[in-house]
Amino acid sequence: MPKVEHQNSTLLTDDELRTLDAHWRAANYLAVGQIYLMANPLLAEPLTPAHIKPRLLGHWGTSPGLNLVHTHLNRVIQARDLEALCVWGPGHGGPAVLANSWLEGSYSETYADVTRDAKGMERLFRQFSFPGGVPSHVAPETPGSIHEGGELGYSLAHAYGAAFDNPNLLVACVIGDGEAETGPLAASWHSNKFLDPVHDGAVLPILHLNGYKIANPTVLSRIPEPELDELLRGYGHEPIHVTGDDPLQVHRAMAGALDRALDRIELMQRTAREGGVAERVRWPVIVLRTPKGWTGPAEVDGEPVEGTWRAHQVPLAGVRENPDHLRQLEAWLRSYGPEELFDSDGRPGADVLACVPEGDRRLGATLHANGGRLLRDLPIPPLDAFAVPVDKPGATLHEPTRVLGSLLERIMEETSGRRDFRLVGPDETASNRLEAVYRASGKAWQAQILQVDEHLERHGRVMEILSEHLCQGWLEGYLLTGRHGLFSCYEAFVHIVDSMVNQHIKWLRTSRALEWRAPIASLNYLLTSHVWRQDHNGFSHQDPGFVDHVLNKSPEVVRVYLPPDANTLLSVADHVLRSRDYVNVVVAGKQPCFDWLSMDQARAHCARGAGIWDWAGSAGGDREPDVVLACAGDVPTQEILAASDLLRRHLPELAVRVVNVVDMTRLLTREEHPHGMSDFEYDGLFTTDKPVIFAYHGYPWLIHRLAYRRTGHGNLHVRGYKEMGTTTTPFDMVVRNDMDRYRLVMDVIDRVPGLAVRAAAVRQCMADARTRHHEWIREHGTDLPEVADWAWSG
Known part of the structure; x- marks a missing residue:
């Protein structure tokens, strides 16, 4: 049985410990305030029912843990001058991420009416999960986010997608223990076999075990710690454990865990980039165990709350109607010492801001979370060089996707230096007749390579894994951080990501209405091996319904194309790869098909x-x-x-x-x-x-x-x-x-x-x-x- 390693405490000075705790307490205070208050943000007077929202919505249980992570990421980003992004898997802990964005100032820079003072604090509180306000989840409206928190399972795949071809970026990813039970997240642990330490950034998973979901315990929190350690090592990680409920001890341990993890990441990247080491590295993972609803009410109406499932959402309900709950809420809020954390005008104090980075090093201000600002046009060559000659309709036949493969090969070549285009698919690139891309880039692979293997490369940009969830999640993360890509899939099995594309469409629809979010490259699907030519695989491979699913969604975001031959496929591909802020579905065959239109005719027909x-x-x-x-x-x-x-x-x-x-x-x-x-x-x-x-x-x-x-x-x-x-x-x-x-x-x-x-x-x-x-x-x-x-x- 492996030794379970707990992190030794970093030697924080008294000043560092005091300021870290001050920041964390301020974030906790703001998180509670968002759930409950619509007035009296600094508790300048005793709480009354009029200060309380009529509908109490939000998730408290995960927020203290997220605040702890955000506080400590601030410390290492500032100390090491890191370029960092965080993906918040428990995204329903929106109060925490909003609180930290407000504290660091990125929220007020994004939304000028939510100032970093008492007036802005009141607006921050009132707007949370309120009509005309902002969602309770981490969402497109949240500065620094690339991940919608409403549906669980996709955080780690998004984090890896953000890290690919981002060599200077650290992507921290907080994974909730409820989310860790989902299929997509379980598969996502294998992403480390595709992360190139030379050309890619680093992903630091932080598995947050607070013990409970909405009403049930979580699997990973209840298995013995050595068994969990074996599991994570089996996935190829080096676990670092942080456990506790004493804030000062946890601060010391968390600081030590992050320092150890980042030292290891820096060593592995430097060794690979300078020494040319080709063996697969074992990346660190932090296992953080803290109570659910930590620092909240220990008991309500005689029932235990902190450390139980009862802390998941709103620990104190009926505050307007129940005087005891109102008194308990006020005591809870005052326990953070707001008068020590904010001045009389509601501005965060010096201790609170001591660990906060500056400029775009702040997690809420990182350019990588607003990828459209980093996006460059894709170098697509003229189509005539790839078009098939058509002297008269129906005289010749070509495989449309094979023709497209030559265009994608050239795009791969043109982006080889800048590395901002990837092709993803579930083990089907060659099956779908796109294998020409292998001449420009092999398949990303960090695991063992045998002599019989073909096209596997340590630095490849073709991503193949037999998980449509991972392909989707990787590509979403890649696009949201300012790059381009294409998802090729058998038509019948793209349904596996129905829910994921639904979430991405909702993200795009919302982000298009936010002036501060720059347009990103479209999510492009190429669906082939389609229903009419799955005659050999049979009924299980015959389902053309993904188009129906997509066309039910927001019309300003979705597009569906059915090119009838090779040249129209080229024209459609040129269009969708240049487009922004859409989900484009292209359905095209890979079998020999008649050529109906010349390239000029195809362009005109596709334009119509x-x-x-x-x-x-x-x-x-x-x-x-x-x-x-x-x-x-x-x-x-x-x-x-x-x-x-x-x-x-x-x-x-x-x-x-x-x-x-x-x-x-x-x-x-x-x-x-x-x-x-x-x-x-x-x-x-x-x-x-x-x-x-x-x-x-x-x-x-x-x-x-x-x-x-x-x-x-x-x-x-x-x-x-x-x-x-x-x-x-x-x-x-x-x-x-x-x-x-x-x-x-x-x-x-x-x-x-x-x-x-x-x-x-x-x-x-x-x-x-x-x-x-x-x-x-x-x-x-x-x-x-x-x-x-x-x-x-x-």
Whole structure:
């Protein structure tokens, strides 16, 4: 059993100890004040019910521990002149982080009306978790934050994302013991196998064990300390333990723990950078055990509170109505000695501010938490060098993502010196045909490398781990601190991060309304290995619903693109990689696909977002269409064009218009989305009274939801994926889901007035083709030759 190492106390002077404790007490006072008070911030008069908020909201339990960490980070940042960022995993401890930002002055610099005096203190208290104020969690409104505290599990992944390619940055990460029980956080401990001590910064995890969640004990606080020590060592860390409830002893121990951890980090980085040591290093982790609700009420109404789950949120409820609780609250607040901490005007005293760094060294003022201020434009080369030649539509085939891979390779090359672009994905870069990037950068890897391994590098910038949570968390942290990236994933399994992208979208929506937050690079998804070409992996790999999830979110933030071929994918990629403050979802195939548009045509088509392909239909000139064939996605586009081809051969008198949609949000109205079409534009494309047969990549009801307000919605008939999946042939996938060319022709005949009788023989021919298909694949295991060998004849 390993020896459990507790930190020896740093030899703090009496003055240092006094000022550290003063800062910590001031932060605790401010945290309590935010939860309870709306007036009388300095307790200049006895508390009355009128001074108390009508609704008591917030989380006290974790706040003293967060205040302790913030106080001691201030000390080492100031003493060592560190460039530092802190990710607050227990982000529901918003009162603590806000309190420290106000104390150091960064809050008042950000919000001029919340001055660092009694008037500003009252405003700080009143606005907390109050209508028209600020959230109770650490949020975009909080200076120094890159991490929303509402949902737990992502802090450590965010911290590592911030540290990648930030060689001078220390990222402290406070991990709550409740958060430590989540799956994403458990996987995040493995991030240290990807942290390059030469080119990356350092992450210092601080595991805060206060014993309880909302109503239950936490696992890591209840296992024996030697067992926890073994666990952390198994993850590749060197644990340093700080335990106690005596403030002065804990101050000494915490100071010693931080000094020891930072000395070790400095030694490991210097050794790697100067001596070229290639072995994986073991980074320190601090295990901090303090009581939940420390320094708060020990007992309320005869029940123990401090050190129990009862301290989690508001330890004293009903303060307005209960005189005993009111007296207990006042005693609690006065126990911090506010008259010693603030002058008569409410300004923090010299002792309180003695450990606070200056300028952008303050945690609330670090530029890394406002990454848009550090962001540089991505050097994207001209697309023509990567475009595939298209002399006529449908004459050649390419794998779109392989074409994109060459562009990404060049971007990797162009950013090799500045190191501000990363590609992340769950073990699928080569599978998704993006392996060209390996010529510019290998895969980041600090664990053992064998001779049979390929493309593993100590300094690589391609990030692969079989955890979508980590890929998402790393990239979010990387983007939020001022860099660029792309997340490539199998379409069906990106759902694993549904909740994470939801949180990031909320962050972006809020931060866009804050003038002081500079725009950051967009979060870009490339979803491939998609539903229609997962015929070999089967039903478990077939789910196109991430688009539905994203399009439910804030319209000013989300964008969804379905490029139908290689050149349109290049054009879309160029756009999304240059964009700011969006979540862009790009769905594109990796299998050989027909080339429909030249590079110039692709640019124009993507700029429109949706447009008529005159060459693909038969309603040329001034002729009004009898039917509109619409499509979105590569396989639906091919099936619509094949259906158009059949209609031109079998029903040449029929006027057919083909419309392709690249930008899904174009289908919305302009009032609902910035990219939405006016009714005039929409009606011009789709008509107001003609049947529209729409082949869509995903679940068909999404198209109805996007277009439900349009005049011609009643004429809209959508085909798409309807959970009819299995292991089968590629064409059988579309047949099973009634999106095949033969079914689409039948839909036209069924919906164009007058065709039901006149084209009955054609319809029967299409139905017979579907029957022939079923018999053929069961005998031969391949698609019909007329399907497999089909090419556009226009």
